[in-house]
Amino acid sequence: MKPFTYHRAQTLTDRPDGATIIAGGTNLLDLMKHEVMTPEALLDITALDLNRLEAQGEGLRIGALVRNSDLAADPVIRRDYPLLSRALLAGASGQLRNMATTGGNLMQRTRCPYFYDRRMPCNKREPGSGCAAIGGINRNHAILGTSPACIATYSGDMAVALRALDAEVEIDGPAPRRVPLSEFHRLPGDTPDVETALRPDEIITAVLLPAPIGGQQLYRKVRDRASYAFALVSVAAIIGMENNRIAHAALAFGGVAAKPWRDAGAEALLIGQPPSDALFEQAADLILKPAKGYGGNDFKIPLLRRTLIATLRDATGMEATA
Amino acid sequence: MQISLSVNGTTHDLTLDPRTTLLDALRQHLGLTGTKKGCDHGQCGACTVLLDGRRVNACLTLACMVQDQPVTTIEGLGTPDALTPLQQQFLDHDGFQCGYCTPGQICSATAMLKEIAAGWPSHASADLTGPVAVTHAEIAERMSGNLCRCAAYSNIVDAIRQAAEQQGDAA
Numbered sequence: 236m237k238p239f240t241y242h243r244a245q246t247l248t249d250r251p252d253g254a255t256i257i258a259g260g261t262n263l264l265d266l267m268k269h270e271v272m273t274p275e276a277l278l279d280i281t282a283l284d285l286n287r288l289e290a291q292g293e294g295l296r297i298g299a300l301v302r303n304s305d306l307a308a309d310p311v312i313r314r315d316y317p318l319l320s321r322a323l324l325a326g327a328s329g330q331l332r333n334m335a336t337t338g339g340n341l342m343q344r345t346r347c348p349y350f351y352d353r354r355m356p357c358n359k360r361e362p363g364s365g366c367a368a369i370g371g372i373n374r375n376h377a378i379l380g381t382s383p384a385c386i387a388t389y390s391g392d393m394a395v396a397l398r399a400l401d402a403e404v405e406i407d408g409p410a411p412r413r414v415p416l417s418e419f420h421r422l423p424g425d426t427p428d429v430e431t432a433l434r435p436d437e438i439i440t441a442v443l444l445p446a447p448i449g450g451q452q453l454y455r456k457v458r459d460r461a462s463y464a465f466a467l468v469s470v471a472a473i474i475g476m477e478n479n480r481i482a483h484a485a486l487a488f489g490g491v492a493a494k495p496w497r498d499a500g501a502e503a504l505l506i507g508q509p510p511s512d513a514l515f516e517q518a519a520d521l522i523l524k525p526a527k528g529y530g531g532n533d534f535k536i537p538l539l540r541r542t543l544i545a546t547l548r549d550a551t552g553m554e555a556t557a
Numbered sequence: 558m559q560i561s562l563s564v565n566g567t568t569h570d571l572t573l574d575p576r577t578t579l580l581d582a583l584r585q586h587l588g589l590t591g592t593k594k595g596c597d598h599g600q601c602g603a604c605t606v607l608l609d610g611r612r613v614n615a616c617l618t619l620a621c622m623v624q625d626q627p628v629t630t631i632e633g634l635g636t637p638d639a640l641t642p643l644q645q646q647f648l649d650h651d652g653f654q655c656g657y658c659t660p661g662q663i664c665s666a667t668a669m670l671k672e673i674a675a676g677w678p679s680h681a682s683a684d685l686t687g688p689v690a691v692t693h694a695e696i697a698e699r700m701s702g703n704l705c706r707c708a709a710y711s712n713i714v715d716a717i718r719q720a721a722e723q724q725g726d727a728a
């Protein structure tokens with residue numbers, strides 16, 4: 236690990252220029268040990284008053300320092316936003332969920348092995364050096380929203396649920412603002428090193444949830460082992476039924492792009508229709524129309540299709556068939 | 558920098574590089590070698606300790622960031638003459654082979670049983686809001702952050718389950 240100076244913030248404005256924020260540290264310290272990230276100054280924000288979960292309007296305000304385990308176990312989250320509990324519980328381990336924070340989870344970096352390996356080219360780590368994953372080992376990589384510069388995924392689970400829940404990110408800085416989660420993470424384009432809408436002089440202070448919308452809320456994660464592994468693909472689904480027809484549909488996908496993926500066209504296709512395999516296949520076709528495999532990850536295209544259809548069958552209460 | 562750590566009820570004043578993890582502070586500066594270094598990247602759980610009673614990976618924790626939180630290591634959980642019920646169950650069920658992951662397993666399971674008692678659900682829970690049954694599937698899911706290279710998992714699960722039943726009887 237490279238040397239750094241350590242500062243413990245006592246107030247939100249107590250921010251030395253250029254300092255990298257640390258909270259749970261579960262991803263940042265790992266990247267610092269690999270010397271993929273080499274901050275000269277660390278700003279420890281864990282003493283700040285950002286660890287409350289409180290009602291705000293008809294929704295909820297989740298402080299940026301609320302730990303993943305506390306958020307997943309919160310009685311209001313479990314009752315009103317079960318999708319969020321499910322996504323959190325599907326991620327990491329008991330130890331890591333006790334450490335990881337809401338804000339830090341949004342800021343986690345990709346797990347692309349070439350990003351971690353400083354001997355290999357990576358446009359995210361070293362802009363202009365190339366992408367070793369294209370043409371390399373890319374089993375875990377993205378199939379949607381990729382660019383010739385980068386095919387890394389955003390690997391988290393929490394943000395996939397937040398995307399389906401229409402959450403917003405509350406940001407403090409020179410001009411405090413709110414950013415919809417849909418605009419918080421960026422697709423790679425020509426600048427895969429720019430991963431989020433957060434500017435260097437800004438800090439996440441909270442995640443805001445709108446009023447509960449009910450419905451069936453399911454998070455289905457497919458991975459290489461039963462627990463403690465990143466998603467190959469995941470599907471966050473919120474489905475509301477009325478008179479045996481789909482009245483509301485919000486679908487977000489993890490493990491397939493540099494951001495939690497969502498397709499408004501597919502949701503519109505489902506709404507007003509009675510559930511059927513033919514309908515779900517049409518929705519999957521629409522979502523996967525722009526999908527592109529890179530060899531090792533070609534299997535993710537049929538895997539996402541099947542996972543979506545299975546999740547929709549469960550969420551709409553269709554009888555399982557052999 | 559000057560760092561003050563509260564470990565197993567004793568406060569220690571240390572001069573440490575800010576880069577020092579809690580794991581290295583415990584092992585190299587306080588001589589508490591019960592906490593093990595496996596992967597040093599938060600993947601194996603051998604370094605699990607309790608911070609304010611909650612299980613964390615000491616390898617991904619900077620010592621300077623936890624000065625206000627009491628740390629409990631395996632040295633603070635029972636003694637050879639006075640084992641905790643969980644430690645006794647690990648012995649009775651042969652919940653280890655080489656023993657390297659055991660301190661982390663025991664610290665992790667100690668906190669995990671408190672999480673269950675507090676009603677925290679897991680990925681294996683069918684119902685997010687109902688009571689948690691201490692089943693094999695629940696224990697396996699909740700202990701997935703602790704790897705055992707000898708694969709003593711079956712006996713580890715049995716040991717934890719027995720300890721949970723004892724705890725339930727006592728409650």
